[in-house]
Amino acid sequence: MxxxxxxxxxxxxxxxxxxxxxxxxxxxxxxxxxxxxxxxxxxxxxxxxxxxxxxxxxxxxxxxxxxxxxxxxxxxxxxxxxxxxxxxxxxxxxxxxxxxxxxxxxxxxxxxxxxxxxxKVFATGGIGGVHRGAETSFDISADLQELSQTDVAVVCAGAKSILDLGLTREYLETNGVPVLGYQTNTLPAFYTRESDHSIDYRMETANDVAQFLSAKWGMQLHGGVVVANPIPEEYAMDKAAIDSAVEQALQESVEQGIAGKDSTPFLLKRVAELTGGDSLASNIQLVFNNARLGAQIAIELTQ
CATH class of the missing domain: 3.40.1790.10 (Indigoidine synthase domain)
Known part of the structure; x- marks a missing residue:
């Protein structure tokens, strides 16, 4: 040990x-x-x-x-x-x-x-990713590199909506990280159930995910897997409202010179303030939802 x-x-x-x-x-x-x-x-x-x-x-x-x-x-x-x-x-x-x-x-x-x-299984809210404007700032979360090399499945509600989801998908694809959609065909955008970006493979059950993980790691194909699990419909937020809050928070972060590891906590806190706390309530519920699915996958993986 x-x-x-x-x-x-x-x-x-x-x-x-x-x-x-x-x-x-x-x-x-x-x-x-x-x-x-x-x-x-x-x-x-x-x-x-x-x-x-x-x-x-x-x-x-x-x-x-x-x-x-x-x-x-x-x-x-x-x-x-x-x-x-x-x-x-x-x-x-x-x-x-x-x-x-x-x-x-x-x-x-x-x-x-x-x-x-x-x-082997880890449940969280959302993964980090490529930040908006990364083509000049090079602000890319270390989460993505870790996913390319560490044998752990990450159950999440997709990537945080403050990020550039298109570039995040491209980075994951380039590094050979599979993105599985749990009962979805598109990458969830954290507070919302769908985005304009596809997943690699749709999985219908926790057992399907466990079989995928067993095959990947059984072939010595090292690296993590993103298991994208959409936020429950009753807790999903209006896309226009969350997009507006994210845009305002991003603008404020630029004006205040906030970058690096301070960026994500600032943006999530500011989005929560701009949505009257609704985004924090949604965040908690999606974590609960991912924990349930993570447990189901972990149980299937031990069978």
Missing amino acids: NQYLDIHPEVAQALRDGKAVVALESTIISHGMPWPQNAETAKQVEQIIRDAGAVPATIAIIDGRLKAGLSGDEIDTLAKAGLSVTKCSRRDLPFVVSAGQHGATTVAATMIIAAMAGI
Whole structure:
């Protein structure tokens, strides 16, 4: 086992017994919403996975230790510390570990730690991607590169709608990352169920996804898989309203010179403000929805 990694006893036992485990990220806890809503939501997502018959493993760094599975107290620690917790992608992990700090994991960092622990399925909100204007800024999320090399399936509601979805699809295709649509023919756009961009293969059941993953990794075709799961219809937002809010938030980010790892948290927070909190409510529901599907896929993968 990796000398820097601690696997929670419940998670370790499940992995030893061949039971289904689903990884969860922690950026949504420290950077996604205020206390105590962040802790309550994180624990609710874990309970949804347990109710579906799998074991949750929230991923984070606590006092410089990589954690695959958190206690309730550790979730509270991250939730209360909020924005003071370092948001960690691949490049940040050595610093946070060597400095003995707390870290909240992005999609990329969660994939890395999940793979270390032997966890194959990860449920989140939306993946990062190619930012709008990347042809001049070169602002491309490290999530995409991680998907090209790390053997973890990421169940998400597509890519965040603040991104350039067309360029994100092109990047994934170039790097050989399959994009599976769960009961959909188009790439979901986070807050909305559809976009103008296609997926690679449509999957009707969790078992279909599990069979795909088994075949890919069984052939030693390394790298992740995007499982795009549209937000439930009753929680989807009006496309015109969300597009307007995103455009305004993007303009404000340019005017304020916000870039890099600060960009996504700023944009999501500003969109939530501009939509009167509706986007945050939708965000929570799509995470719940992805957790349920992630558990189903993980269970099928163990059969």
